[in-house]
Amino acid sequence: xxxxxxxxxxxxxxxxxxxxxxxxxxxxxxxxxxxxxxxxxxxxxxxxxxxxxxxxxxxxxxxxxxxxxxxxxxxxxxxxxxxxxxxxxxxxxxxxxxxxxxxxxxxxxxxxxxxxxxxxxxxxxxxxxxxxxxxxxxxxxxxxxxxxxxxxxxxxxxxxxxxxxxxxxxxxxxxxxxxxxxxxxxxxxxxxxxxxxxxxxxxxxxxxxxxxxxxxxxxxxxxxxxxxxxxxxxxxxxxxxxxxxxxxxxxxxxxxxxxxxxxxxxxxxxxxxxxxxxxxxxxxxxxxxxxxxxxxxxxxxxxxxxxxxxxxxxxxxxxxxxxxxxxxxxxxxxxxxxxxxxxxxxxxxxxxxxxxxxxxxxxxxxxxxxxxxxxxxxxxxxxxxxxxxxxxxxxxxxxxxxxxxxxxxxx
Amino acid sequence: xxxxxxxxxxxxxxxxxxxxxxxxxxxxxxxxxxxxxxxxxxxxxxxxxxxxxxxxxxxxxxxxxxxxxxxxxxxxxxxxxxxxxxxxxxxxxxxxxxxxxxxxxx
Numbered sequence: 001x002x003x004x005x006x007x008x009x010x011x012x013x014x015x016x017x018x019x020x021x022x023x024x025x026x027x028x029x030x031x032x033x034x035x036x037x038x039x040x041x042x043x044x045x046x047x048x049x050x051x052x053x054x055x056x057x058x059x060x061x062x063x064x065x066x067x068x069x070x071x072x073x074x075x076x077x078x079x080x081x082x083x084x085x086x087x088x089x090x091x092x093x094x095x096x097x098x099x100x101x102x103x104x105x106x107x108x109x110x111x112x113x114x115x116x117x118x119x120x121x122x123x124x125x126x127x128x129x130x131x132x133x134x135x136x137x138x139x140x141x142x143x144x145x146x147x148x149x150x151x152x153x154x155x156x157x158x159x160x161x162x163x164x165x166x167x168x169x170x171x172x173x174x175x176x177x178x179x180x181x182x183x184x185x186x187x188x189x190x191x192x193x194x195x196x197x198x199x200x201x202x203x204x205x206x207x208x209x210x211x212x213x214x215x216x217x218x219x220x221x222x223x224x225x226x227x228x229x230x231x232x233x234x235x236x237x238x239x240x241x242x243x244x245x246x247x248x249x250x251x252x253x254x255x256x257x258x259x260x261x262x263x264x265x266x267x268x269x270x271x272x273x274x275x276x277x278x279x280x281x282x283x284x285x286x287x288x289x290x291x292x293x294x295x296x297x298x299x300x301x302x303x304x305x306x307x308x309x310x311x312x313x314x315x316x317x318x319x320x321x322x323x324x325x326x327x328x329x330x331x332x333x334x335x336x337x338x339x340x341x342x343x344x345x346x347x348x349x350x351x352x353x354x355x356x357x358x359x360x361x362x363x364x365x366x367x368x369x370x371x372x373x374x375x376x377x378x379x380x381x382x383x384x385x386x387x388x389x390x391x392x393x394x395x396x397x398x399x400x401x402x403x404x405x406x407x408x409x410x411x
Numbered sequence: 412x413x414x415x416x417x418x419x420x421x422x423x424x425x426x427x428x429x430x431x432x433x434x435x436x437x438x439x440x441x442x443x444x445x446x447x448x449x450x451x452x453x454x455x456x457x458x459x460x461x462x463x464x465x466x467x468x469x470x471x472x473x474x475x476x477x478x479x480x481x482x483x484x485x486x487x488x489x490x491x492x493x494x495x496x497x498x499x500x501x502x503x504x505x506x507x508x509x510x511x512x513x514x515x516x517x
Contacts, residue, residue: 066433379485
């Protein structure tokens, strides 16, 4: 379905000032949209990058100002009305207006929802509200925990996903005593193959991190309101100075849901990033979109950028069909993991050994290449990304042979 | 602060006062130089901040590291002067540096 052309002077309101919201606004101006653009963000900071929060920023290698996408002057120069510390409370679809907590309403012709996701928290009845329990999502989250990252402090990380493992890597580098617990039988189980799990298990083990798999948290216990111990389901007790929960995120769909938009593991959009209301679009972590025979929701910077750009193109009358090309990365110690594609549904994994301990794991369903995890193998990543995007699947024999010239696979 | 000139693909020259310790990419992005995508924000993970370093400056800027070189190998229209701008750290000695943007990033 082709979008109807919109008036270049249409009023566009964007709710959520993360990567997707920022990108949508910047791209609208790049593409020449002349009407008012309003960007509503809950946080007090100018829009900023989140990936470094659990990496270089937590490590103290980069300052807060360097996380900002642009200086505040950018928004003024581009006539983007940036409303910080502002929360949207309701969408009036009939009246085409957004209500804010301060009582203001902002009228729109087109609305873009880039509300993102929030971290799942540990339940309060197991001590999730104790002082010293943190999560990793916002600058405020990191600023609250950063002073705890001191030599010999004991940190427990609940959840062995990428966020938890990145936090563990920073903590270990800074000399903390780090324990990671993962309730599933192995770390990264939801997102990666056993080979990739084993790679990172070994990496963290080498750096002195205690990694407990199949280890579920029963409760956190405190003294004077501060967390002191973690009790696991198997009865063991771990003394802690602080705790980081890295147990996934929940898409922020409440505003859309209350407005009666279709929700399906996120705000449901069509291939043109449009919600069930033709005047409202959604992009980024909060949006679920058609993929293969079903639908998916991606939590990644790459998706936030590309989907938001697709929305901006659509709103400026250009072809807008969003064709997701999933890619991800993670930095832990001196290992750069780059992931091309989506591994969900794989039934076999092919190993390709590289030089100096680098390695890549290629996920197949039958003969079809779905995804590649590349550890310190940027060449493999770049080739794999192109192969997957082109729908090409080199055979297991060719991939696993270290003598195969990677570039030849692209010919 | 070192003054850097970035030549956009249409020939427009952006003269930027770059802050020592930051990357060339960050300075280009902050000043809205067109043609730098830098999707990964400087993690050397995406190869969308490719630039050509002016011949006179190649020695001072230096050559790419191992990961950068591997990423660059797959960038569009790579040349001996190619670098990923997120990996070029601004120092005072780069005052006067000139870089040029490629036709496109990928």
